[in-house]
Amino acid sequence: MAARRLPPLNALRAFEAAARRRSISRAAEELGVTHGAVSHQIRTLEAFVGTDLLERAGNRFKLTVAGEQLLAPLSSGFDLLATAVISLDRPSVRGDVTVSAPPALTCLWLVKTVGDLLKQYPDLRLHLRPSNSPKEVIASDVDLCIRYGDGIWPGRRSERLTDSDLFPVCRPDLFESGDIGELADTPLLCAANSHEWDLWLATVPQGSILTGGRHYLGNHLAMIEAAVGGLGLAMGDNVTCQRYLESGTLVRPFPESVRAPASFFLIDAGDHERRPAVTVVRQWILESFNRKTALAA
Amino acid sequence: MAARRLPPLNALRAFEAAARRRSISRAAEELGVTHGAVSHQIRTLEAFVGTDLLERAGNRFKLTVAGEQLLAPLSSGFDLLATAVISLDRPSVRGDVTVSAPPALTCLWLVKTVGDLLKQYPDLRLHLRPSNSPKEVIASDVDLCIRYGDGIWPGRRSERLTDSDLFPVCRPDLFESGDIGELADTPLLCAANSHEWDLWLATVPQGSILTGGRHYLGNHLAMIEAAVGGLGLAMGDNVTCQRYLESGTLVRPFPESVRAPASFFLIDAGDHERRPAVTVVRQWILESFNRKTALAA
DNA sequence: GCTCTACTGTGAGGAAATCTAACAATGGCC
DNA sequence: GGCCATTGTTAGATTTCCTCACAGTAGAGC
Numbered sequence: 001m002a003a004r005r006l007p008p009l010n011a012l013r014a015f016e017a018a019a020r021r022r023s024i025s026r027a028a029e030e031l032g033v034t035h036g037a038v039s040h041q042i043r044t045l046e047a048f049v050g051t052d053l054l055e056r057a058g059n060r061f062k063l064t065v066a067g068e069q070l071l072a073p074l075s076s077g078f079d080l081l082a083t084a085v086i087s088l089d090r091p092s093v094r095g096d097v098t099v100s101a102p103p104a105l106t107c108l109w110l111v112k113t114v115g116d117l118l119k120q121y122p123d124l125r126l127h128l129r130p131s132n133s134p135k136e137v138i139a140s141d142v143d144l145c146i147r148y149g150d151g152i153w154p155g156r157r158s159e160r161l162t163d164s165d166l167f168p169v170c171r172p173d174l175f176e177s178g179d180i181g182e183l184a185d186t187p188l189l190c191a192a193n194s195h196e197w198d199l200w201l202a203t204v205p206q207g208s209i210l211t212g213g214r215h216y217l218g219n220h221l222a223m224i225e226a227a228v229g230g231l232g233l234a235m236g237d238n239v240t241c242q243r244y245l246e247s248g249t250l251v252r253p254f255p256e257s258v259r260a261p262a263s264f265f266l267i268d269a270g271d272h273e274r275r276p277a278v279t280v281v282r283q284w285i286l287e288s289f290n291r292k293t294a295l296a297a
Numbered sequence: 298m299a300a301r302r303l304p305p306l307n308a309l310r311a312f313e314a315a316a317r318r319r320s321i322s323r324a325a326e327e328l329g330v331t332h333g334a335v336s337h338q339i340r341t342l343e344a345f346v347g348t349d350l351l352e353r354a355g356n357r358f359k360l361t362v363a364g365e366q367l368l369a370p371l372s373s374g375f376d377l378l379a380t381a382v383i384s385l386d387r388p389s390v391r392g393d394v395t396v397s398a399p400p401a402l403t404c405l406w407l408v409k410t411v412g413d414l415l416k417q418y419p420d421l422r423l424h425l426r427p428s429n430s431p432k433e434v435i436a437s438d439v440d441l442c443i444r445y446g447d448g449i450w451p452g453r454r455s456e457r458l459t460d461s462d463l464f465p466v467c468r469p470d471l472f473e474s475g476d477i478g479e480l481a482d483t484p485l486l487c488a489a490n491s492h493e494w495d496l497w498l499a500t501v502p503q504g505s506i507l508t509g510g511r512h513y514l515g516n517h518l519a520m521i522e523a524a525v526g527g528l529g530l531a532m533g534d535n536v537t538c539q540r541y542l543e544s545g546t547l548v549r550p551f552p553e554s555v556r557a558p559a560s561f562f563l564i565d566a567g568d569h570e571r572r573p574a575v576t577v578v579r580q581w582i583l584e585s586f587n588r589k590t591a592l593a594a
Numbered sequence: 595g596c597t598c599t600a601c602t603g604t605g606a607g608g609a610a611a612t613c614t615a616a617c618a619a620t621g622g623c624c
Numbered sequence: 625g626g627c628c629a630t631t632g633t634t635a636g637a638t639t640t641c642c643t644c645a646c647a648g649t650a651g652a653g654c
Contacts, residue, residue, distance in 0.1 A: 006310060006375060006378065006379055007378070007379075007382045008640095009306035009307060009310060009378070010306060010307075010640090010641080012378060012382075013303060013306060023601085023602095024601080024602060024603095025600085025601065025602080033641085033642065033643085034642070034643055034644080035601085035602070035603090036602090036603080036604080036642075036643065036644080036645095037641070037642050037643075039602065039603060039604080040603095040604085040641075040642080041641085041642095043603090043604095044640095044641095049382060049385055049387065050387055050388075050577070051385065051386075051387050051388060056602070056603080057649085057650085058601085058602075058648080058649035058650045058651095059600070059601040059602055059648085059649050059650050059651085060600095060601065060602075060649095060650080061602075065386065066385055066386055066387070069381075069385055069386060070381055070382070070385060073377050073378070073380065073381035074377075074378060074381055076377055077374045077375070077376075077377035077378040077381065078303060078374070078378075079374075080370050080371075080373055080374035080377065081303065081304070081306070081309060081370070081371060081374040081375075082302065082303050082304075083370065084366075084367055084370035084371055084374065085304045085309075085346060085367070086302075088346055088348065088363055088366055088367060089348075089362065089363055089366060090346065090347055090348050090363070091347075091348060280347075287302075305611090307611085307612080320630085320631095321630080321631060321632095322629085322630065322631080330612085330613065330614085331613065331614055331615080332630085332631070332632090333613075333614065333615080333616095333631090333632080333633080333634095334612065334613050334614075336631065336632060336633085337612075337613080337632095337633090338612085340632090341611095341612095353631075353632085354620085354621085355619080355620035355621050355622095355630085355631075356619085356620050356621055356622080356629070356630040356631055356632095357620095357621085357622095357629095357630065357631075358631080
């Protein structure tokens with residue numbers, strides 16, 4: 001086969017994502033960069049091919065004829081590349097990995113996203129422990145730990161997964177009118193030993209209309225599930241509520257969010273060179289969060 | 298379509314080229330970078346996929362099973378991308394462009410490679426002027442000039458196309474034995490007013506066995522064609538002889554080459570913003586030589 | 595009309611990926 | 625053994641890419 005003159009690949013990828021999502025911003029989100037980066041890349045590609053690919057009209061765009069021509073083959077091309085790499089036979093990674101994570105994160109996020117991981121590594125055996133116990137952070141039978149905190153766990157390696165943004169959530173039928181007045185008497189659902197509601201109410205003036213009483217649930221998970229059950233307004237966050245918001249099971253009546261003082265961290269001993277299974281799971285958790293779309297403003 | 302997680306594209310491209318050419322060095326050549334760069338990229342890719350792709354054995358390599366698996370789909374994928382971009386409908390560029398270049402370069406290289414250019418821009422009308430005249434460098438009816446020299450043409454913009462390496466060439470039937478002794482009495486073909494043979498003979502001791510007489514041809518082109526005609530040994534170079542060497546019409550009895558004191562340069566006035574046709578041809582010539590392109594200003 | 599919000603565009607400067615250069619190591623070939 | 629072509633490796637230079645901060649535009653709601 002003859003030498004090929006390939007155009008700038010990253011520019012192609014940026015254009016493909018933008019054209020496919022019909023949005024620069026959403027493409028940027030998908031690629032994990034800012035919209036400026038995507039915009040620059042598309043300009044680069046246009047300069048390279050010598051044609052406009054987007055027909056810009058103020059704050060949005062359409063594809064030009066040339067852009068339309070490019071989209072389909074580019075998508076198939078990138079699909080081929082992605083599939084080739086994903087379906088690569090890797091040396092089978094087998095073994096047991098124990099992950100301890102807060103119950104809400106375990107049940108609402110972890111169990112719903114391990115599917116892809118196990119598809120690629122069918123010989124992994126995962127042990128998920130829903131727990132907030134500080135003892136597990138240094139337990140010898142726990143390989144990886146996710147905890148909500150300040151990132152300081154002496155003697156352990158820790159990596160921030162994401163910032164945590166707090167905002168009220170409830171079942172859509174409690175908020176049918178789209179008017180927050182409807183929520184005035186709705187009970188506030190609180191997790192035990194948590195001051196998230198107080199933080200949010202102290203920061204967001206619009207919250208003053210919420211004059212309903214409070215229910216106390218055992219933990220964050222129970223609080224969220226109570227909201228799904230329609231018991232009232234829970235204080236959700238961008239990680240544990242992501243799925244429910246995407247599926248429409250929960251909604252956000254207030255656009256205002258508050259950056260939580262703590263974050264989720266992935267903690268481990270940093271000494272599993274001999275445990276590829278652990279490394280693989282750790283890597284996968286880290287990557288899952290890098291690609292996550294920030295829901296909160 | 299769902300968000301795709303794409304591996305590092307440049308690493309994929311490097312691997313694909315190396316796997317296809319079965320050589321890191323040749324891949325590097327194809328991509329226009331050093332072999333070190335390709336080696337790095339492949340390492341990166343291997344780290345990303347978590348598997349060895351090359352089975353290295355000292356100074357060469359074989360593909361691993363995983364590497365074999367990757368090659369075919371990657372090649373098709375990149376083909377799709379390349380084809381998509383190439384067959385893009387561009388705004389038709391039409392117009393006349395006059396290119397003045399040394400006769401040898403015109404006849405032996407230029408005319409054989411404009412095909413691709415005209416395929417993409419069928420409305421271009423090229424005027425090729427085989428000439429070495431210094432007057433044409435500043436002639437107003439010449440848009441682009443290729444000249445052999447030191448790069449200094451006052452009042453013009455010039456860009457180096459490539460270094461020039463000199464080496465003897467001849468028809469393969471003069472050198473059937475593979476023994477340079479066979480060439481002892483073969484005439485040396487010289488271009489008028491050129492000291493290329495003297496330079497080479499002064500630098501390469503092995504040349505001392507060449508004791509044949511000299512024929513003087515009018516210019517470089519005539520000298521090369523005389524070699525094709527079997528008249529003797531010509532002093533060729535990596536640009537004008539490239540095609541003949543690839544096709545086997547000419548061979549290089551001596552591996553030794555000498556870097557010529559001058560190079561080929563592309564010279565123009567740098568003021569054709571209103572002449573897209575000129576910009577396109579200039580760009581294409583530069584890219585053919587694997588030169589970076591400072592977007593025509 | 596105005597304001598607010600959600601987009602995209604752009605330039606400068608910094609971060610990160612990529613490349614080069616120079617040298618080391620390997621193995622085939624004479 | 626020496627020679628040569630190849631690949632690997634490292635540090636440092638270079639280019640590319642991205643972010644940030646701000647600007648401009650259009651639509652929605654008032």
